[in-house]
Amino acid sequence: MSEVSENLQQVRLKIAGACIRAGREVTSVDLIAVSKTFPEGAVCEAFEAGQFHFGESKIQEAEPKISALPGSLQWHFIGRLQRNKVRRVLQIFDVIHVIDSFRLALCVNEIAKEIGVFPKVFLQVNIGKEESKGGFEIQALYAEMEMLLKLDRLEILGLMCIPPATEDAESARPWFVALRELRNALETEFGLSLPGLSMGMSSDFEVAIEEGSTHVRVGSAIFGNRSYRVDGELG
Numbered sequence: 264m265s266e267v268s269e270n271l272q273q274v275r276l277k278i279a280g281a282c283i284r285a286g287r288e289v290t291s292v293d294l295i296a297v298s299k300t301f302p303e304g305a306v307c308e309a310f311e312a313g314q315f316h317f318g319e320s321k322i323q324e325a326e327p328k329i330s331a332l333p334g335s336l337q338w339h340f341i342g343r344l345q346r347n348k349v350r351r352v353l354q355i356f357d358v359i360h361v362i363d364s365f366r367l368a369l370c371v372n373e374i375a376k377e378i379g380v381f382p383k384v385f386l387q388v389n390i391g392k393e394e395s396k397g398g399f400e401i402q403a404l405y406a407e408m409e410m411l412l413k414l415d416r417l418e419i420l421g422l423m424c425i426p427p428a429t430e431d432a433e434s435a436r437p438w439f440v441a442l443r444e445l446r447n448a449l450e451t452e453f454g455l456s457l458p459g460l461s462m463g464m465s466s467d468f469e470v471a472i473e474e475g476s477t478h479v480r481v482g483s484a485i486f487g488n489r490s491y492r493v494d495g496e497l498g
């Protein structure tokens with residue numbers, strides 16, 4: 264068995280354990296294998312081990328991998344999204360996790376209309392109010408939600424966050440609770456359904472699942488350590 268498939272098996276077992284502890288169905292969590300910086304061969308190994316969801320954060324890097332692999336795979340865009348990249352991202356990705364402003368949402372909606380797609384998106388929340396991170400401020404989300412809901416091309420699956428770095432997984436728990444509670448409050452306030460919570464990475468995905476995550480984004484625990492940083496936000 265390849266190292267990638269062994270790692271995948273470990274991660275899946277941990278996901279199952281967290282679901283059992285939380286009294287959730289194992290099928291309520293999608294594992295997104297974050298393959299940024301890793302070659303196509305690594306993605307193939309994961310695919311052969313039954314992995315279907317992959318995450319990438321740079322379009323130039325993702326394009327060759329996406330075209331080399333079967334069309335049935337689901338690709339999730341998780342990097343910073345610039346408006347001049349939206350068209351390309353909409354053409355090759357299935358889900359965008361990083362809608363971080365009304366301006367970007369509007370741009371995605373317009374281009375989606377032009378090319379005839381209805382993208383699935385997550386609204387990224389700057390849950391820790393960090394200068395260095397993208398995402399809606401909580402107040403802005405309340406103020407702009409009515410406008411966001413009028414963007415009729417967007418299928419808003421839920422909220423996403425990259426919480427402040429913590430020393431251990433347990434210390435990340437309050438951030439995951441905060442994102443879930445924000446989701447619940449928005450659902451009540453606006454009478455809508457936001458079923459998705461994209462939260463949890465290699466170091467803390469089990470805690471995130473215990474707190475309601477539906478999409479965990481796991482890179483290094485599957486593919487190994489990355490040798491270089493990918494963007495200003497997360498290596």
Ligand SMILES: *Cc1c(COP(=O)(O)O)cnc(C)c1O
Pocket residue numbers: 297299320341342425464465466480481482483484497498
């Ligand atoms: C790189 C990245 C991940 C995966 O991080 P790991 O710690 O390797 O699991 C998850 N989410 C985002 C947004 C990322 O940029």
